[in-house]
Amino acid sequence: MLSVIIPVYNNERYLITTLSHIRNAKYRDLEIIIVDDGSSDKSLDIAYKIQKEDSRISVYSKENGGVASARNYGAGKATGEYLCFADQDDIVEPDMYSSMIDRLEQDASDICICSSGKLIKNEKYPFDIQDNALYIGSEIKGNLIYPIIFESFDAPIKYKKVRHDPQIWVCVFRRIFWEKNKICFRNYVNYEDDLLVKIESLSLAKSVSTLPAIGYYWRIHTKSESGSIRYIENIGQKQDKTYQDIINSIKNIEADENVLFMIKQVIFCKQYIDAIHYLMGAKRKNIEFIKNYYNVNIYNRNFNESIRVIKYLNTKRIRWKILFLLISHKMTLLSFISEAMINWIEGCWRKVKW
Numbered sequence: 001m002l003s004v005i006i007p008v009y010n011n012e013r014y015l016i017t018t019l020s021h022i023r024n025a026k027y028r029d030l031e032i033i034i035v036d037d038g039s040s041d042k043s044l045d046i047a048y049k050i051q052k053e054d055s056r057i058s059v060y061s062k063e064n065g066g067v068a069s070a071r072n073y074g075a076g077k078a079t080g081e082y083l084c085f086a087d088q089d090d091i092v093e094p095d096m097y098s099s100m101i102d103r104l105e106q107d108a109s110d111i112c113i114c115s116s117g118k119l120i121k122n123e124k125y126p127f128d129i130q131d132n133a134l135y136i137g138s139e140i141k142g143n144l145i146y147p148i149i150f151e152s153f154d155a156p157i158k159y160k161k162v163r164h165d166p167q168i169w170v171c172v173f174r175r176i177f178w179e180k181n182k183i184c185f186r187n188y189v190n191y192e193d194d195l196l197v198k199i200e201s202l203s204l205a206k207s208v209s210t211l212p213a214i215g216y217y218w219r220i221h222t223k224s225e226s227g228s229i230r231y232i233e234n235i236g237q238k239q240d241k242t243y244q245d246i247i248n249s250i251k252n253i254e255a256d257e258n259v260l261f262m263i264k265q266v267i268f269c270k271q272y273i274d275a276i277h278y279l280m281g282a283k284r285k286n287i288e289f290i291k292n293y294y295n296v297n298i299y300n301r302n303f304n305e306s307i308r309v310i311k312y313l314n315t316k317r318i319r320w321k322i323l324f325l326l327i328s329h330k331m332t333l334l335s336f337i338s339e340a341m342i343n344w345i346e347g348c349w350r351k352v353k354w
Contacts, residue, residue: 155266
């Protein structure tokens with residue numbers, strides 16, 4: 001049996017569609033666990049109604065604690081041999097679960113990862129495509145972990161130079177592996193719960209299967225996390241905790257201090273860009289506030305040693321190129337204005353595209 005955990009929060013628009021795709025999957029032995037995280041709309045009513053139609057569905061309601069809390073709650077209720085997670089507004093392909101479980105059984109692996117796509121206005125686009133492979137031991141590091149960590153950088157170490165994203169919904173885990181290693185979601189900042197669990201689980205796995213077929217489509221719309229910016233208090237301190245969490249996982253598989261140092265540089269540089277981005281959500285943004293924010297959350301966080309790694313930057317993201325160039329010369333206000341302009345342009349594009 002496969003336990004599918006679905007955190008739900010104010011999603012009355014898409015919940016029926018998402019559940020319909022999961023319920024109609026070719027793999028029938030499902031335990032569908034819906035965790036309502038304190039919704040104020042009709043999401044919980046919809047979940048209870050659909051539960052009456054399908055005995056495989058269990059519905060739980062809790063106070064709002066965020067997606068990481070809801071996922072952990074749901075995982076604690078799971079009884080299946082296998083475990084996976086789905087977001088409340090996404091689409092699962094009919095043969096996703098059957099294909100992944102077949103591979104887990106065939107390879108005797110701890111985790112199976114499928115490919116994913118984006119769903120924009122009901123149009124499907126490829127997003128993160130995996131190879132048809134079985135990675136064992138140290139192969140996991142170079143083929144699956146480092147492509148996530150060094151994404152957008154061409155680091156001078158040995159690993160597969162492809163882009164892989166940290167989303168957790170493309171993974172099916174053996175539940176015994178999940179529970180034995182006491183894996184759980186953590187959320188220090190706002191967005192990194194997938195990243196932390198994926199790095200941790202991959203660093204602990206003995207073998208991982210991957211599939212090239214797209215099994216999961218990530219719905220992009222203006223009310224998703226992709227369409228909003230929230231200011232985060234003390235983001236630098238929270239990012240430090242994120243870095244420490246990642247490096248603790250990496251130390252399970254990497255002993256080379258030079259590699260660990262480069263990982264630190266890359267993580268911190270990415271966090272600088274994130275810090276600038278989340279500053280856009282602040283209500284108060286006068287010059288003194290902006291300069292102090294940069295000093296606390298960027299320039300006083302290993303900046304001089306970490307920024308050197310931008311010489312390995314290899315990305316088509318114009319935003320990253322502009323911001324790294326500006327902050328490397330500590331052009332604080334110009335980088336802030338540039339980010340604001342880029343966000344405005346992206347917002348206009350989203351209104352047309354999404």
